[in-house]
Amino acid sequence: MKKYAKLVKVGDNVVTSVADIGENETFIVKTENGEKSYKSNQKVDFGHKIAVEEIKKGEQILKYGQEIGIATADIKVGDWVHIHNVRDNYEVK
Amino acid sequence: MDFYGFPRPDGQVGARNFIGILPAVGCVNAVALQIERLIKGTRAITHHQGCLHPPQDTEQVTRTLINLGKNPNCAGVLVVGLGCEMVKIEEVVEGIRESKKPVDAVVVHELGGMLETINKGAQIAADMVMEASKIRREKSGFDKLVFCTKCGSSDTTSGLSSNLVVGEVCKMLTDMGGTFIQGEVCDIMGGEYALKDLCVNPKEGDKIVGFVKDLYERGLAVGADTRGCQMTAGNVAGGLTTLVEKAMGANSKGQMVPIQSALLYGERPQCAGRHIMATPGHGFENLTGGAAGGSQLILFTTGRGAPNGHPVIPAVKICGNAKTNLTMKSHIDIDVASVINETETVRQAGERLFELAVDVASGRMTKAEILNFDGHMEILIKGPVM
Known part of the structure; x- marks a missing residue:
């Protein structure tokens, strides 16, 4: 069975997995231009995020077309993206 | 319909x-x-x-x-x-x-x-x-409809399905001249500037930012950072990484529909369209705020299965978690897991939900009503209790 991850908004650099994806497993992201397949570098559970672009340390994580956090390490395409490599930079102003 | x-x-x-x-x-x-x-x-x-x-x-x-x-x-x-x-x-x-x-x-x-x-x-x-009992139902315009919304017992499916589907209903309802009230200041926290950008009048946007600041400052007054309190262990285990990510999922209950005004808790909107009310996330006070705002019903999204309703307004339970739709079947009014499986588009699920909401507004009972799971509510106070 094909496994999918969801791109919430075009331009986002992460997708959200809608299946439990294993290490080195192929998953598919649907875009306006059809399906694109990627390979996961780690195990990624349902609901967790995976990078679909290279994100350097200090760069923004984009989901919903919005900056949701800052990378605390270099992130490769296919990497699991969560609290181990993302910092919350939100402040109440 | x-x-x-x-x-x-x-x-x-x-x-x-x-x-x-x-x-x-x-x-x-x-x-x-x-x-x-x-x-x-x-x-x-x-x-x-x-x-x-x-x-x-x-x-x-x-x-x-x-x-x-x-x-x-x-x-x-x-x-x-x-x-x-x-x-x-x-x-x-x-x-x-x-x-x-x-x-x-x-x-x-x-x-x-x-x-x-x-x-x-x-x-x-x-x-x-x-x-x-002498009053009869009459055919009425959709512009008379007022829906409020809330998410409870949320999980990662809320932002990926049910909240988006409610956002679709917000679009349809406001396009037809109806009114939509969204709240949950704690869930807005992190996404307040995204909402401000949607405000027709920037002054109303400042009020929304002010709602968040007020919650933050009141937390600090008792030694709590309400930014940190927001992210539960369940949220993180489910894949939510930051507060902004969580807020953006919550905000999608209104999608990109322009915001007409920021309302005080329990205040009635002065015009049709989408409004943001200073309600808490806590259900008992939240639903009361929407009811006081004049809503006929609430579109209540849930991931893990929140069963409670409200004495004044029926609660339509919307769930995008396929597992919960089975285990909590007796509490869920509409299954939108199809959006995650991609067997239905958000728009199609939105049309289905809108139809159900109109049915409920016209007399169809919700699960919470049938189960008498709707007897309790509370009114929000800021305190201190004296």
């Missing part, structure tokens, strides 16, 4: 047609509950507020009681007072009277005790029910 509702003298249209038995203060809840048991067609709207508040809270509770009474689902209202509460019974009665619906009051201290008050109150309520 048409909306059939109960016409009210002030032009609003009700989805339900009961007589509200409304305590001015929590001390007389027992009286209101007895009247509800005695008289068919009544609904006790009990809460625990109305006394020993700072003036700001007395004002907020009074406003909320009046606007609950004005909710179109109430055909008439009997206010029950104790006689010594901070909320002024007469002010509540006069406020509700502006809607031109039948309203009366009974006061325990004046009538000499509980049994006497139940006796008089039940007689008044019985007469009101008789009159209300």
Whole structure:
């Protein structure tokens, strides 16, 4: 069975997995231009995020077309993206 | 698909047609509950507020009681007072009277005790029910519809399916001239600037930013960082990494629909369209805020399965978690897991939800109503409780 991850908004650099994806497993992201397949570098559970672009340390994580956090390490395409490599930079102003 | 509702003298249209038995203060809840048991067609709207508040809270509770009474689902209202509460019974009665619906009051201290008050109150309520039962549903415009929304017992599916589907309904409803009220300041936290950008009037956007700042500062006053408190272990285990990510998922209940105004807790919107109300995430107070805002029903998204409803407005439970749709079947009104499986588009699921909401507004019962899982509510206060 094909496994999918969801791109919430075009331009986002992460997708959200809608299946439990294993290490080195192929998953598919649907875009306006059809399906694109990627390979996961780690195990990624349902609901967790995976990078679909290279994100350097200090760069923004984009989901919903919005900056949701800052990378605390270099992130490769296919990497699991969560609290181990993302910092919350939100402040109440 | 048409909306059939109960016409009210002030032009609003009700989805339900009961007589509200409304305590001015929590001390007389027992009286209101007895009247509800005695008289068919009544609904006790009990809460625990109305006394020993700072003036700001007395004002907020009074406003909320009046606007609950004005909710179109109430055909008439009997206010029950104790006689010594901070909320002024007469002010509540006069406020509700502006809607031109039948309203009366009974006061325990004046009538000499509980049994006497139940006796008089039940007689008044019985007469009101008789009159209300003569009102028939009429075909009404979608512009008369007011929906509010909330997410409870959320998980990662909420932002990926049910909240987006509600956002679709927000688009459809506001396009047809209806009104949509969104709240949950704690869930807005992190996404307040995204909402501000959607405000028609920047001043209203500043108010939304102010709601978040107020919550943050009140947290700091008791030594809590409300940014950190927001992210539960369950959120993180489910894949949510940051507060902004969580907020963006919550905000999607209104998608990109322009925001007309920022409302105080329990305040009624002055125009159609999408509004943001300063409600908390906590369900008991949240649903009351939407009901006081004049909503006929609430679109309540859930991931893990929140079962509770509200005494004044039916709650439509929307779930995008396929597992929960099986395990909590008896509590979920509509399954939108199809959006995650991609067997249905968000738009198609939105159309399905809109149709169900119109059905519920026209009399179809929700699971929470059928199960009597809708008897409790609360009114928000800021405190301190004195």
